[in-house]
Amino acid sequence: MDDPVFARRSIRAYTAEPVSDEHVERLLRAGMAAPSAGNQQPWQFVVVTDPATRALIPTVHPYAAMVEQAPLAIVVCAVEAQARWPQYCVQDCAAATENILIEAVLLGLGAVWLGVYPLEERVQGLRRLLAMPDDVTPFAVVPVGHPAERKQPADRYRPERVHRERW
Amino acid sequence: MDDPVFARRSIRAYTAEPVSDEHVERLLRAGMAAPSAGNQQPWQFVVVTDPATRALIPTVHPYAAMVEQAPLAIVVCAVEAQARWPQYCVQDCAAATENILIEAVLLGLGAVWLGVYPLEERVQGLRRLLAMPDDVTPFAVVPVGHPAERKQPADRYRPERVHRERW
Numbered sequence: 001m002d003d004p005v006f007a008r009r010s011i012r013a014y015t016a017e018p019v020s021d022e023h024v025e026r027l028l029r030a031g032m033a034a035p036s037a038g039n040q041q042p043w044q045f046v047v048v049t050d051p052a053t054r055a056l057i058p059t060v061h062p063y064a065a066m067v068e069q070a071p072l073a074i075v076v077c078a079v080e081a082q083a084r085w086p087q088y089c090v091q092d093c094a095a096a097t098e099n100i101l102i103e104a105v106l107l108g109l110g111a112v113w114l115g116v117y118p119l120e121e122r123v124q125g126l127r128r129l130l131a132m133p134d135d136v137t138p139f140a141v142v143p144v145g146h147p148a149e150r151k152q153p154a155d156r157y158r159p160e161r162v163h164r165e166r167w
Numbered sequence: 168m169d170d171p172v173f174a175r176r177s178i179r180a181y182t183a184e185p186v187s188d189e190h191v192e193r194l195l196r197a198g199m200a201a202p203s204a205g206n207q208q209p210w211q212f213v214v215v216t217d218p219a220t221r222a223l224i225p226t227v228h229p230y231a232a233m234v235e236q237a238p239l240a241i242v243v244c245a246v247e248a249q250a251r252w253p254q255y256c257v258q259d260c261a262a263a264t265e266n267i268l269i270e271a272v273l274l275g276l277g278a279v280w281l282g283v284y285p286l287e288e289r290v291q292g293l294r295r296l297l298a299m300p301d302d303v304t305p306f307a308v309v310p311v312g313h314p315a316e317r318k319q320p321a322d323r324y325r326p327e328r329v330h331r332e333r334w
Contacts, residue, residue: 033320
């Protein structure tokens with residue numbers, strides 16, 4: 001297995017094969033294994049597989065066309081009421097989202113991070129579509145499937161962005 | 168190798184052994200391999216190994232005592248001027264930080280995420296200490312070393328936080 005941190009790429013094309021229940025749970029466990037401020041775990045997740053719902057997600061998110069083809073979409077949600085340090089909810093949910101993406105690689109799946117929060121139109125659209133209460137914030141949508149495209153690891157290393165001992 | 172997503176734990180005790188230059192570069196490459204909004208890569212990094220600087224970091228961050236013992240601290244920084252979608256800088260830098268933590272596991276190292284942004288006192292303290300310009304925001308400090316403590320994977324799975332098809 002290649003290093004999954006580097007093997008992770010944004011995969012937007014998927015075969016029709018469903019993601020197994022076992023893999024869905026593993027992805028959710030990976031999200032919940034993320035670090036969070038004071039271990040507050042300010043997240044919840046909506047698992048969407050219904051084709052009718054998946055077809056509607058692109059109507060509330062301009063870059064979500066692939067969700068209609070993906071057999072699975074995981075919506076990562078932030079719940080400030082679960083947080084003692086609400087100012088860290090965004091970072092915590094981002095760590096959970098990145099964990100799901102890396103776990104997808106380890107399972108042979110492909111996924112992509114679709115940003116939702118803080119764009120109010122996307123937040124409100126997804127909240128309405130998925131019947132979320134007002135105190136739940138949809139943070140990101142992660143379509144997942146068996147990859148129908150292959151990408152090599154990207155080399156994004158920029159040594160000029162590394163500073164030694166001080167800026 | 169265990170799944171690094173689950174093996175990752177907050178490691179706050181380190182041996183005196185330095186982190187090799189090769190591993191430092193690998194950690195930085197892992198951070199820069201993170202996904203970001205529109206691939207904007209709004210990050211830069213400060214690599215701190217100097218003991219005098221490491222001893223000062225706890226004076227500007229209340230939970231950073233272990234940085235004095237860690238042979239290495241990577242300060243992840245957000246640079247909005249590099250971003251086309253500045254509203255996603257926080258999430259992008261969080262993904263980079265999580266990548267560094269997972270890569271540390273893969274290298275047999277231990278690390279922990281110390282939150283900085285958005286707490287203004289920590290941001291200003293680190294900016295001053297590391298001579299950062301005002302338009303650079305220290306986002307997180309990640310002390311890294313060879314682990315002097317072992318932790319089992321945490322089971323944080325909470326099935327009641329998983330919703331099916333809608334909230």
